[in-house]
Amino acid sequence: MKVYIFVDMEGISGVTGTDFVNAGGPHYQTARRYYTEELNVCARACFEAGADEVIARDGHSSGNHMLWDQLDPRIQLVQGQTGAVRMWGLDGCDALILLGYHAMAGTRGALLEHTYSSASIQNMWLNGRPVGELGIDAGVAADFGIPTILVTGDDFVCREASEWIPGVYTCEVKKACGCQGAMLLPRAVAHERLRKTTIEAVKHYQDIAPLVVEHPVTIRKEVVERGSIPSDVGRKDLRVINGRTYEKTAPTVEQAFF
Numbered sequence: 001m002k003v004y005i006f007v008d009m010e011g012i013s014g015v016t017g018t019d020f021v022n023a024g025g026p027h028y029q030t031a032r033r034y035y036t037e038e039l040n041v042c043a044r045a046c047f048e049a050g051a052d053e054v055i056a057r058d059g060h061s062s063g064n065h066m067l068w069d070q071l072d073p074r075i076q077l078v079q080g081q082t083g084a085v086r087m088w089g090l091d092g093c094d095a096l097i098l099l100g101y102h103a104m105a106g107t108r109g110a111l112l113e114h115t116y117s118s119a120s121i122q123n124m125w126l127n128g129r130p131v132g133e134l135g136i137d138a139g140v141a142a143d144f145g146i147p148t149i150l151v152t153g154d155d156f157v158c159r160e161a162s163e164w165i166p167g168v169y170t171c172e173v174k175k176a177c178g179c180q181g182a183m184l185l186p187r188a189v190a191h192e193r194l195r196k197t198t199i200e201a202v203k204h205y206q207d208i209a210p211l212v213v214e215h216p217v218t219i220r221k222e223v224v225e226r227g228s229i230p231s232d233v234g235r236k237d238l239r240v241i242n243g244r245t246y247e248k249t250a251p252t253v254e255q256a257f258f
Contacts (some may be wrong), residue, residue, distance in 0.1 A: 001165040002053040003046045003147070003202060004093040005011035005039065006137060009060040010102035010112040011153025013173035013190035013207060014039050017180040021112065035100070036067040041191045042099050042152075043075050045198035055089045060100075067223070084258040088139055093221065095149045095205040096141040103131020104154040110156035111176035120228065122244070126253070127213065135164050139217070139253035149208050150201040152194060167208045169201035219246035219256040249258070 011036050020031035043054045057078045058066040066078055071077060082088040090096070100216045103110035105123055115124050115132045124131050126139060134157060138148040150169045151161035158170035173190040174182040185193070201208075222245045223229060230248045232238040240246045248254040 001051045001094070001203070001205075002055070002093045003019045003043075003095050003097060003139075003223050004049045004087065004090050004212065005042055005046075005054060005056045005097045005099050006059045006087060007035065007039050007056060007066070008100045008102065008133070009032050009035050009065065011100040011157055013194075014184060014187065016174075016182045016184065017110070018112070023061070025066075032067055033070075035065055037192070038100060038194065039066065039075070040070075040072050041194050042097060042138050042198050043072055046097075046202050047074060047201040048195075049202035055093065057089075057138055075123050077083050081222055084254070086137070086254060086257070090141065090146065093144075093146055095202065095208075096146050097136070097150045097152075097201070098134060098137060098148060098161075099150075099236055100150050101151055101153040101157045101161075102132075102133055103154070104134070106130075107132075107156050108162070109155045109176055109178060111174070112179060112233075115210070120224055121221060122224050123222040125218075127218055127248075128220075131219075132160065135211070136253060136257060138165055138211040138221070139213045140257070142213055143252045143254060144208055147208040147210045149203060150198060152197075165208070165211055169197055169204075169208075171197040176248040213253060216249050216251055217249055217253050217256040218249045219253070220245065221228075222252070 014034040019025040041163045048170045078088050103113045105112040105115040141142040152171040154176040158172045174184050248256050
């Protein structure tokens with residue numbers, strides 16, 4: 001069995017605000033350590049549950065945050081920019097885990113809520129339904145017939161995951177106190193909760209179906225700044241709604257996203 005783990009930083013246990021997730025922030029180096037530790041906990045649990053191979057994608061921002069020399073040596077790590085292929089190496093995997101995720105933009109009370117970029121994207125929709133990174137990434141996996149079996153992060157993203165993916169396992173490692181704060185579990189408790197939930201998810205991965213997405217796929221984006229929408233001249237796949245909103249229709253989620 002081959003498991004793909006896509007890792008984001010905002011939902012990692014111990015991370016409680018912008019000062020942790022922005023490079024150069026006062027707690028950024030500490031967050032990198034938490035980020036790496038939590039991937040190790042999850043990956044080792046995958047192997048404990050019977051996985052033969054684990055591929056992890058360093059998925060936060062530029063994709064260059066994982067402390068590679070501190071990773072479990074069995075993990076194959078994808079770092080850096082991979083162009084229009086968001087989850088490089090996903091094809092051929094049996095299951096997807098979304099580790100350290102956060103709620104979609106506009107989720108009141110959620111920790112560090114946003115959808116891909118709080119600086120440039122106000123809202124997104126997948127086939128008319130408001131969507132965040134969780135729904136898009138589960139949809140990308142579904143294009144390959146791969147189920148999303150586990151989502152981890154704060155209480156809000158766990159709730160969002162259950163609304164999107166029937167039967168998905170969730171692991172709440174902290175409770176949001178707002179956009180810039182959270183109540184944390186003790187580190188050992190959070191890691192043990194993650195280990196146990198990962199083992200259960202991997203053992204029962206065949207019980208979870210890939211996210212159902214109607215095709216062709218339409219993704220709508222509402223941007224923050226005027227004038228930053230692409231030109232639709234000569235493009236049948238692109239439709240401009242107004243000065244801040246446009247949508248793209250494509251055969252797959254990934255193609256509609258980029």
